[in-house]
Amino acid sequence: MGFAEKRGDYWRARYKLSSGKYGTVQDEDGATVRFRTRRAAEQAADAEEVKVREGRRRPAVNASMLFIDYVNRWYAEQDLAASTMQTYRRHIEAHILPEFGHLTMAELERDGRAAIVEWERAGRADYATLTVQGWRRVFHVILADAVREGLLPFNPASRPRGRGRVAGRSQARAPEKTITNALGVVLIAERMALLSGRDDEFVATVGMGFSGMRFGETVGLEAEFVRPGAIRVEWQLHELDDGVLLRCPPKDDSYRTIAVPSWLTALLREQIDRAGPKPCSCHGRTYVYRGHRPPRQGARQVGPRLTDVGRRAGVSAGTVWNALHRRDQVADATLQRVDAAVAELGYLVGSLPDGPTAPHWRRNGFATWLFGPAVSGWYPAKAPSPARPVPVLAEPWPGVPIRGRNAANRADACWVPVARDLTPHGLRHTYKTLMLGLDTPRPLMDLHMGHAKKTVSDAYDHVTADMVARLLEGLTVLWQNALAARRAMHPRSPVAVLDRLLGEESPA
Template identity: 60%
Template sequence: MGFAENRGPYWRARYKIAPGKYGTVKDPTGATVRFLTRRAAEQAAQDEESRVRAGTWRDPSAGRISFGEYANQWFAEQDLAASSMQGYRYAIEVHLLPEFETSPLADIRRGDVNGWEKREKESYAVNSVTTWRKILHLILADAVEEGLIESNPAAKRRGRGKRAGRSSVRGPEKAIVSPLQGLLLAERAALLSGRDDEFVGCVTKQYTGARWGELVGLETEYVRPEAIRIEWQLYELDSGELLRCPPKDDSYRTVDAPAFLTGLIMDHIRRTRPEPCHCHGKRYVFRGLGTARTHRPGAKLIDVARRAGVSTGTVSNVLNRPERVAEATRQRVEAAASELGFIPNHALSPAAPHWRRNGFATWVFQPAVTGWYPKKAPQEARPVPLLGEPWPGVPVRGRNAAGRADACWVPIRPGLTPHGLRHGHKTDMDGLRTEKALKDERMGHTDSSISAHYSHVTNDMRQNLMQGLTRLWEEALEQRRELCSGSPVAVLDGLLRGLS
């Protein structure tokens, strides 16, 4: 039973915590409360002891641990996917510790959290700040469970403290493309990279809905005549390391693929003959761009071949064994090399083992979508300079590229991102009236509802979808051929000529 203890000029309240262990009533700062009367001390002691018996008692001094110390302990105890751990580390080190590191947990108030959030939104995207607040909420929620603080100051009461109406965190609708736009995008990406890898990669993403990491991490052994097996992904860490790990949310799955797509991928594998990469020892379907390609764009040997209308072997002979080439052909190749600003040493740069998200999105995907290169000091954003023939134009690189160009691209779909191709695949399946169970299976989504538990995928569903996707592809090819019967991209050129 709680009791009052006389300390001379004041009384202090004592209560039983456990057999042989007593506590003293303290204020939120951890200081002993000094009562003026015995009765007041006894009442406070009894109140605390009743909380002990009810299991709701918390040691006031426990909340004096600093946020920084607790956050470091909390992070060390987490065992999550590498992507989640990376996001948590960034949020804690860059955005939470600078504000709350030295503050005792018990001293953090709701107003402190709201004020920090408001200041962060002045400098960062709203969605990012919302994510960082959720991480702060998780940390403090665990502190509540451990008895360090009584309530979570990062918890939000729904609808309190903000105006009604359209949500301020609601972003614009995700941009998607039609089958023809996706085909034109893939063609441009191949022209920008100077090879067919990007064409095959963009088409694969558009017709399977694979996530970026799953596409980069697609190994040759998982490409089958009628399907693609999603078994691994390559996740790019902030350090630049590509981590081979299971797909997001363990969404292992077999994605049915139309015959045109598996044929395209298998032809690509036979043509490129992938070797095991030095970082994982695995053979991957898609290679990255060479290091020099990302930092010093320049025409490649295949660009010269396309411009001159000859094979890459003929260009190689002009460079190394000109006596084996007819004079007229040699002059045509040399003229094409001059127009494109071709540098032989750059053509010999080895391909990187894997795509990099930023390099691909910045220097291949976005220029293909918008027709503009991004701003990069000392250069401002600028249109992709083109030689207009053959259609849809061959990018000009090297010194005075803009001066030698005679055309540029119009935008295909402003706002489109690589992930937008995944959204587009889902939308295409909606348009083909694909059953929800099959859509969830292909996208790697999980539906835990009762109705989903009783839904199953049949062979007829799969066949109908494959027929629908094939029809979309064939219609896009026909529409592309109406624009021009050929293409500077070899693989697409073969497909177009096969329609004749």
């Protein structure tokens, strides 16, 4: 028996198809008919069911409708998270419509299942299996809605359960996630600061490695949420395809307060005091971190910067500027060191000064050109240049990256990998392993990671102050041991914040 379904300010008529599923009464163009009253919708639904029982009605109301027309209408009706809408659009426009957009619904009903199997098989030749499975999942969602609307009698993209080779499923597994340890976090953070020429990246990388924050949560960390002994995760910045950084809730609404050691809170407060952040123009919020390059469309400095020369000469950037422009105010010995650093690094006197930085990191800039080279010791390929080692000067240790022309020939060292294939998200996995090594109770680990409770039993798990204290004590010991191991490699660092930490005596 048909029935009426309330949809906001109208009713739609639902009736049972021969397949046992329910369809919706539609007009000649395939659009859902909106009834003003419940009674009218029920009458229309009953009339359609009579047609189905008498065999006078095909499941597809408009078999001549093009799939591309249906998809355009379907996508416009979705109201999902911006990141999900972006993923759907990317899969639809790049992979689904080019292959199936010209087909009618009747053709999809007749030939769709075989065509989808062949499409998926061809996709695996050029893409990872998990990637192709993502396309098919989106396709399945679209066609499932078409079935519910009565445009198709079944879903051609569905995959019957229990079919296929069980032994072959392992071939679709994701690669094993690369992790590092506490010392690896320190070494990577130091290299990132050397690549960017400032301390911001050191603090951010250490923060992710010892708090488990996601990259988007780190970029979106607002100064007001850095609290004594804790970081409050309220927002993240998610980068869309058009470059817009969307301020949105953390993934899966994982709002949480992460207890952090006092030394990490001190690093964050020092970062805020040093950077003096101001509200950004895009969100009007004050963030802990800012981008490391000039804003898009802005002037970009080419080659080494004053900070790079200062590190090489062992002086501040201000002293370098005075040595270049007010030589009478600088000691002769300092002038000689600065001049030697300028020659070695290829610094161009009179080049563009350090201008305003972008308000936020971009994922590509952070992961590809800072994090990737720091963990692997290699710059990625970018036409016309192939992948290449990061050219560095061996002194001061662990080596200062060289920029500018003929950098490779001027270098006298390169970096060995710290944790090849590690990604920024891998620091989140690293933090979880650190907690496991410290025998942290599962409720506290789930709280810090932002993982939701899944069972009734989980509702009875609670975090206590003693659990938190033991975790913070353990993380502090790991941090002190990592600094001691780094100090054993070399007692100093070109990175100012790490150099100060290495000079401090660790408590007994």
